[in-house]
Amino acid sequence: MTDATPGPVRRSDATKATILAAARAQFAASGYQSTTIRSVATAAGIDPSMVMRYFGNKEGLFAAAADFDLRLPDLAGVPRAGLGPALVSHFLDRWEGDETLMALLRTASTNEAAAARMQTLFATQMAPLIARLSGDARAGAAARAGLIASQVLGLALCRYVLKLPPVVALKRAEIVRRIGATVQSYLFDA
Amino acid sequence: MTDATPGPVRRSDATKATILAAARAQFAASGYQSTTIRSVATAAGIDPSMVMRYFGNKEGLFAAAADFDLRLPDLAGVPRAGLGPALVSHFLDRWEGDETLMALLRTASTNEAAAARMQTLFATQMAPLIARLSGDARAGAAARAGLIASQVLGLALCRYVLKLPPVVALKRAEIVRRIGATVQSYLFDA
DNA sequence: GTCTATAATTCGATAGAC
DNA sequence: GTCTATCGAATTATAGAC
Numbered sequence: 079m080t081d082a083t084p085g086p087v088r089r090s091d092a093t094k095a096t097i098l099a100a101a102r103a104q105f106a107a108s109g110y111q112s113t114t115i116r117s118v119a120t121a122a123g124i125d126p127s128m129v130m131r132y133f134g135n136k137e138g139l140f141a142a143a144a145d146f147d148l149r150l151p152d153l154a155g156v157p158r159a160g161l162g163p164a165l166v167s168h169f170l171d172r173w174e175g176d177e178t179l180m181a182l183l184r185t186a187s188t189n190e191a192a193a194a195r196m197q198t199l200f201a202t203q204m205a206p207l208i209a210r211l212s213g214d215a216r217a218g219a220a221a222r223a224g225l226i227a228s229q230v231l232g233l234a235l236c237r238y239v240l241k242l243p244p245v246v247a248l249k250r251a252e253i254v255r256r257i258g259a260t261v262q263s264y265l266f267d268a
Numbered sequence: 269m270t271d272a273t274p275g276p277v278r279r280s281d282a283t284k285a286t287i288l289a290a291a292r293a294q295f296a297a298s299g300y301q302s303t304t305i306r307s308v309a310t311a312a313g314i315d316p317s318m319v320m321r322y323f324g325n326k327e328g329l330f331a332a333a334a335d336f337d338l339r340l341p342d343l344a345g346v347p348r349a350g351l352g353p354a355l356v357s358h359f360l361d362r363w364e365g366d367e368t369l370m371a372l373l374r375t376a377s378t379n380e381a382a383a384a385r386m387q388t389l390f391a392t393q394m395a396p397l398i399a400r401l402s403g404d405a406r407a408g409a410a411a412r413a414g415l416i417a418s419q420v421l422g423l424a425l426c427r428y429v430l431k432l433p434p435v436v437a438l439k440r441a442e443i444v445r446r447i448g449a450t451v452q453s454y455l456f457d458a
Numbered sequence: 459g460t461c462t463a464t465a466a467t468t469c470g471a472t473a474g475a476c
Numbered sequence: 477g478t479c480t481a482t483c484g485a486a487t488t489a490t491a492g493a494c
Contacts, residue, residue, distance in 0.1 A: 232422015
């Protein structure tokens with residue numbers, strides 16, 4: 079197999095991506111402490127020392143694996159009355175399509191660094207969007223964002239982490255409708 | 269110091285209680301994996317082998333430390349319109365007065381046994397109460413209980429575990445009012 | 459009932475050969 | 477860039493003296 083890319087063949091990039099994928103999967107499934115450099119390396123089919131070489135230490139590996147974007151959507155075209163359900167629908171997509179979020183949530187319960195990262199994620203991505211949508215003053219917007227976070231994260235916790243049967247059994251449409259109504263209330267009600 | 273109790277002096281009971289208190293505190297603060305038998309024993313001022321003697325192994329220690337009662341209140345005298353806020357108020361009391369719940373929540377994210385215990389707690393204590401309060405058919409009541417759990421556990425997660433600043437800053441009265449309204453909706457709305 | 463000593467693992471991290 | 481070998485530390489759990 080010939081290689082047509084110019085310059086040196088950067089095999090390390092592929093290895094890095096493989097390691098990160100394995101790390102994300104294990105952090106999402108077991109949290110920070112149960113995930114070991116050895117087990118990640120085994121899953122990735124490489125030697126444990128490669129993980130150290132690329133990411134320095136276990137903290138560096140987690141930081142690289144938990145780095146991501148909420149990809150909050152542009153909701154300009156959505157009528158005001160449908161913003162709550164639209165937000166819930168978007169979050170369901172993100173939770174189900176990227177295990178990075180679950181890795182962060184699982185880890186944040188027992189790891190200070192992950193909890194801090196969760197705070198940053200909330201402050202830089204979620205809070206500004208809520209402030210813009212609700213059109214509220216800054217102080218009020220922060221409380222609204224906090225209430226919304228409590229409901230959305232609680233849903234993710236019960237459905238994807240704890241797997242409470244009645245929450246797992248909820249149909250997507252019902253979640254969007256009922257939790258969406260709650261988010262709508264937190265966005266605009268006094 | 270004389271001992272007036274009949275029968276043998278059960279010093280072991282006091283030791284057991286001391287161990288459990290220390291274990292609960294550490295499980296609540298750090299989760300399952302970070303809590304070690306050694307550190308619990310040190311905090312309790314006894315030898316690590318005593319913990320093994322009384323509880324068999326680490327799992328047994330956690331099971332004993334996380335065994336508790338939600339103490340769900342008798343809400344017979346509460347008018348139907350005030351049930352949501354009354355429930356939220358009660359849960360706030362329980363979360364702030366007993367670190368056992370936080371130990372369970374922190375641990376449930378990364379420990380299968382704790383997650384299973386959380387399911388049992390939900391199914392045996394929370395779901396029946398919701399079914400009774402909502403007066404709904406069994407199937408509908410399960411979904412209502414799940415929705416309420418997602419909001420209440422999400423609040424505890426953001427306020428006591430992740431410590432998101434806007435959620436920590438919320439005054440108790442505002443929590444009871446706004447989250448209470450959500451719970452009320454989940455209890456009775458279609 | 460309490461403690462000492464230690465066995466048996468497991469993990470993060472380092473040094474260095476190829 | 478990849479792997480072998482290994483160190484040092486920490487942990488659960490056991491055996492047994494007092």
